[in-house]
Amino acid sequence: MAKCEFCDKGVTFGIKVSHSHRRSNRMWKPNVKRVKAIVDGSPRHVYVCTRCMRSGKVTRAV
Secondary structure, rough: OOOOOOOOOOOOEEEEEEOOEEEEEEEEEEEEEEEEEEOEEEEEEEEHHHHHHHHOOOOOOE
C-alpha cells in the first residue's frame, strides 16, 4: 500500500459496526497520489497525500 513520503501517513485499521452492532474489520486508506515533485533539487516521482500537497509541503515539478 502506498504511503506519503513527507508525513508517513498510511493505512489505518479499525472496526466497522453495523446498525445491528455486528462488528467486522475495515481499513481507512489515505488519499495518496503519485506526483512529480522537486526532491533534493531534482524532479522525481513520489507518493504524496493530498493534505501535504494542499499545505505546501511539496513543490511540484513542471
